[in-house]
Amino acid sequence: MLGLLPSLLLYKTPILYRNWFRELFGKLLASVACVVVLGAVALMNYQGLASLFRNHHEIRLMLVPSNFVGASLGYVGERVGSAAKPFRKIGEDATLDIAWQQRTRKSLTVLVVGESARAPNFGVLGYGRDTTPQLSKEKGLVSFTDVQSCGTETAVSVPCMFSGFTRKDYDASTAKNQESLLDVLQRAGLAVRWRDNQSGCKGTCDRVLFEDVSNLKDPALCADDECRDEVLLKGLDSFIDNLQQDTVLVLHQMGSHGPDYYKRYPQAYERFTLVCRSNALNQCSQDSIVNAYDNTLVYTDHVLASLIDILRSKQDKVDTAMLYLSDHGESLGEYNLFLHGTPYMLAPEQQKHVPLLAWFSDSYKASFGIDSDCLQKNRNQPLSQDNLFHSMLGLLQVHTALYKPQLDLFASCRPMLAAH
Ligand SMILES: [Zn+2]
Incomplete structure (x- = not known):
């Protein structure tokens, strides 16, 4: 009921594609609008959100997809970035x-x-x-x-x-x-x-x-x-x-x-x-x-x-x-x-x-x-x-x-x- 029926409904629904440029533009516009609304909501509730994030660091790690994108970048950075190079001494002439x-x-x-x-x-x-x-x-x-x-x-x-x-x-x-x-x-x-x-x-x-x-x-x-x-x-x-x-x-x-x-x-x-x-x-x-x-x-x-x-x-x-x-x-x-x-x-x-x-x-x-x-x-x-x-x-x-x-x-x- 919850799988096949909706799939059938979706299958029967005609989809009208705009040309790729307008399609992309429309999606970009919708994304920007979402970010702006999200940002405004977050800013209005900043007082509560700031202390929430401070008191519960783990929340940051639950945000999809920034959690796995960030973790992947961090991992790659650690393996190939400057952190992977040998440790450097400074001021050896001190x-x-x-x-x-x-x-x-x-x-x-x-x-x-x-x-x-x-x-x-x-x-x-x-x-x-x-x-x-x-x-x-x-x-x-x-x-x-x-x-x-x-x-x-x-x-x-x-x-x-x-x-x-x-x-x-x-x-x-x-x-x-x-x-x-x-x-x-x-x-x-x-x-x-x-x-x-x-x-x-x-x-x-x-x-x-x-x-x-x-x-x-x-x-x-x-x-x-x-x-x-x-x-x-x-x-x-x-x-x-x-x-x-x-x-x-x-x-x-x-x-x-x-x-x-x-x-x-x-x-x-x-x-x-x-x-x-x-x-x-x-x-x-x-x-x-x-x-x-x-x-x-x-x-x-x-x-x-x-x-x-x-x-x-x-x-x-x-x-x-x-x-x-x-x-x-x-x-x-x-x-x-x-x-x-x-x-x-x-x-x-x-x-x-x-x-x-x-x-x-x-x-x-x-x-x-x-x-x-x-x-x-x-x-x-x-x-x-x-x-x-x-x-x-x-x-x-x-x-x-x-x-x-x-x-x-x-x-x-x-x-x-x-x-x-
Ligand atoms: Zn400090």
């Missing part, structure tokens, strides 16, 4: 400047990789709300106002900023298949350590010491299979006291990871109230989403200020410094967009404009020849994650042919080393 031999103190350079923190909501960068009450009291802190991210999601931005490629040249499979900034620093002779309170370093730290603190069972800082970012500072005090080698320490934050912003901070940091307490953003007002998001930044402010306090307290024994750079921004309802990951070409400013902060102890400034007044004057210069690789090499006085001084944001503020 050495430390002779100035390192004259230092009597050890040094600790901390790089904090932020998560989903956007510059427009950062208090020290001029946001209408004071989301950074502690950092704004930090006189020596330099906050750069015009910094663009390399991607709009962690899986792009993190490998990109450590890769040595500029955003324009960045290719994910090439970057994945070669060493990163951390390998170069380690080869030059620095101890490199990555402390993670998130989902890992996306391949950038595969050959350096990796410490996952996201699953610690600290009763004060951890609950529900997640730890607050202060866990990154746990034991730092004694770590610095016992520092044997000049060290670069990367701290990877949970930061402002959405959509459940309200889970990212302890109650004491809920400065802005009426907060969205759901991971389905369509059930919340935009105000309550922004409130929850802003509270995550208030907590990040506390974590960074606490880190600076620790580093400052140790500066007589160890030269200490901190850089903070967020991986990408976040949409909070502007253009009806939420979360992040919009294709870079289409992504709004909110997803690409990120905070970059620098703090140096007095001993570090003296030892590494950093003029922080000069940096303060340059805080409005246009920068991007392209600058991280070369700025770290320059700051840490690592010599390699890879180094490009024009991308080193500290280069013009290092008068003592101008001769090098």
Whole structure:
């Protein structure tokens, strides 16, 4: 009944074919109309869809035919693309400047990789709300106002900023298949350590010491299979006291990871109230989403200020410094967009404009020849994650042919080393 009868009906139905050109044109038109209607429906429900896809990654893999087309392309790319080529070392000529031999103190350079923190909501960068009450009291802190991210999601931005490629040249499979900034620093002779309170370093730290603190069972800082970012500072005090080698320490934050912003901070940091307490953003007002998001930044402010306090307290024994750079921004309802990951070409400013902060102890400034007044004057210069690789090499006085001084944001503020 359900097979033969309809087939018979179909067989008997006369089909009038138009000529091939009109037929093709008609089908193309219908396809475009479908895509437009689908797009409009999706955009109108973006708030709900964005959090749905974020909370259930598997849905993406159920879309036909993009799932098997994407998987096939991925498979072919992996077998014949650059990922199939031999792994490439970079910066094999890396050495430390002779100035390192004259230092009597050890040094600790901390790089904090932020998560989903956007510059427009950062208090020290001029946001209408004071989301950074502690950092704004930090006189020596330099906050750069015009910094663009390399991607709009962690899986792009993190490998990109450590890769040595500029955003324009960045290719994910090439970057994945070669060493990163951390390998170069380690080869030059620095101890490199990555402390993670998130989902890992996306391949950038595969050959350096990796410490996952996201699953610690600290009763004060951890609950529900997640730890607050202060866990990154746990034991730092004694770590610095016992520092044997000049060290670069990367701290990877949970930061402002959405959509459940309200889970990212302890109650004491809920400065802005009426907060969205759901991971389905369509059930919340935009105000309550922004409130929850802003509270995550208030907590990040506390974590960074606490880190600076620790580093400052140790500066007589160890030269200490901190850089903070967020991986990408976040949409909070502007253009009806939420979360992040919009294709870079289409992504709004909110997803690409990120905070970059620098703090140096007095001993570090003296030892590494950093003029922080000069940096303060340059805080409005246009920068991007392209600058991280070369700025770290320059700051840490690592010599390699890879180094490009024009991308080193500290280069013009290092008068003592101008001769090098
Ligand atoms: Zn991210």
